[in-house]
Amino acid sequence: MKFFAFLKDSFRETLDSKVLYVTFGLSLLLMLLLGSVSFRMVPIKEQLDGLCWLYGLAFGQGSSTTAEVVDARQLNAPEDAWKGDYQFTLAVRFPDEDRARSGAVQAGQLEFFTREMFWWLKDLKVRKVDSANKSEVHLEFTSRGTRLNSDRSWPHEPGLFFGALPLGPLFRQSLAYWVYWIENRLVNGAGGWLVVLLAVVVTAPFVPNMLRKGTVDFIVSKPIRRPALLAFKYIGGLTFVFLNALIAIGGIWFVLGLRTGIWAPGFLVSVLIITFFFAVLYAVSTLFGVLSRSAILSILMTCAVWAILWVVGLVYKNIHTPESASAARMREAQSGRLGQAEGPQTNPGSPSWLRITADSLHAVLPRTDDLGTLTTLFLSNELLSEGERDHLEFKRDIAFSWTASIGICLAYIGVLLGLACWRFATKDY
């Protein structure tokens, strides 16, 4: 009863600061934008064209060497594309015959690049075929079956405004990956960041306003104990942010489901994660609100804590995540030393003092950043096919644990709120 009174009070206070309309406006905009995105299945020929274009960009050596699709077809034709057996021929075109004769490295790079992009083709065999033009090297690829499991894992290209603005060859991913990307990067990552920032700004004045000289007398002369008062205020702010996140994220989830047919309820976990992350920051904000009675100071301190947690999380993650195998291969390929098997490296350059500092800070501070990583893993598990996850090497981040991250964060919330309550309960107003 009294709790709901505080909830309603927080609701009024939030509506009063017009910032809320910004959040709603932005998420509505994002919903509309996503609602207008259409995804198009890209035919194999077009994908290969894109591959050649990218090859030119990455390995073209000033566009003296280019690649081109000579021919492409599906061997088991009436079958669905994602179950297809494919045969296609690609040509590497050199400026002259001499260079074509010594062009083994370039041919190898094209083969590597093709295998990277078409990782989902099973049993991909390649052989050199003769060509009439002596300044060209022709490679014929043949595959048997795929590692895809439905239309959804076939590469799609998004187009904004119902396809009026196609995004081009750089943006071809499976439909499932797109949903994963939007949910993880766009909403859970960038969107969550923005939501939390706005929430911090909106909620930071709650406690200082309540404790303001001349206002505090009303509230502390009511028949409620002060710790309960502060807890209600805290949970009130939290509930409000939760509802906000639920509306925004739920809306995006719904729109995305309508557009793609992929309804992954796990995405809604983001709502909880974002609220929980905010709960840690709001505890910081509440403590400084009680101590200083200044909204500006609470915002500054909260953002400072946030920045510290973020940097520690980032450094820790970078130190402990080995370079991905595909990134290592890419490095080898670009340096022209393909197949020399240097293998993935674990951040060669990080000095030991950085390691020790990052490790110890990570051990004692709330692991908010780990929560983000864990959410990414969770979403990838829910949305991506196993082949895709293998390809993206998602098993690398396994060192993080939900229990430890949530446990330490909860402990911090407890300590910060405990301090705030103690100060509030013993202070003269």
Added chain:
Amino acid sequence: MNAPALETRDLAKRYGKIEALRGVSLSVEPGEIYGLLGQNGAGKTTLIKILLGITRNWKGEARLLGQPAGKSAVLARVGYLPEDHRFPEYHTGASLLQFYGQLLGVSRDLRRTRIPAILDTVGLADRMHTKIRGYSKGMKQRLGVAQALMHDPEVIFLDEPTDGVDPLGRKEIRTMILQLKAQNRTIFLNSHLLGEVELICDRVGILQKGRMVREGEVATLTRQKGSFLVGLAPGQTLPVAELQKLDYVVAPYGERWEIHLRDDQTIDPVVDFIRSQGLNLRHLVEKRQSLEDLFLETLKEREAPTQRPVPR
């Protein structure tokens, strides 16, 4: 006898080096209007805040409605209008009372009827759904009165209730306080406006630098000992010289005469004397001093403590 509505004994409070209260004892009976007077900084607000549990860490005893001060449950039966208050401005008058009413444990049904009624009483009915941000100072003070009364409290603390209110509004607040007294509510009033207090309080205490320097019923305190005003029928004159012979101190006072009694004298022989002279007595009152005079006098006494022992 009823237990006192509120009571303090040797109440002392320090804020760091400042001694806000230095041993204050007072007691207010149910149904009484008690006025605590004193200059700014005398400690009046501190005393209320201690009783309401807003200020902590004090010494001595303080009880409110039979409970030790600071117990939160009893606060549901208490109304409080703080001085220099600032309402959360994102509320409207009505929504603020809804919020506070919920915190005070007023049921939904009661809130539904009482909030519009009390806002009507204080004259805010037409503005109850606009944000407090747009209220004038007087309107905010009226809302302050409304929130202190909405839950029908037994004890009402009013800290400088007429501060910043225009004369008409003051009169209304006074009327309201007297109405509350008629409903047998206990009212504890802090004020530095002595004229107002004099008009409504049953009892007053004068606080100075954290000490109670005078306390008593208004009527008793303002009675000027041994001073009467005498008026006769038009055209008649008091034989001053004769009375002076009887050892009375007489001085003309406008169209009347002021008579000072010495310690062993009473007024009755004067009345007898006037009758015996065949004069017609039209006016006889015991002369009073205003609370303000008393207050100033008390302060003067305190500043020069050698003149007379401090009254306890």
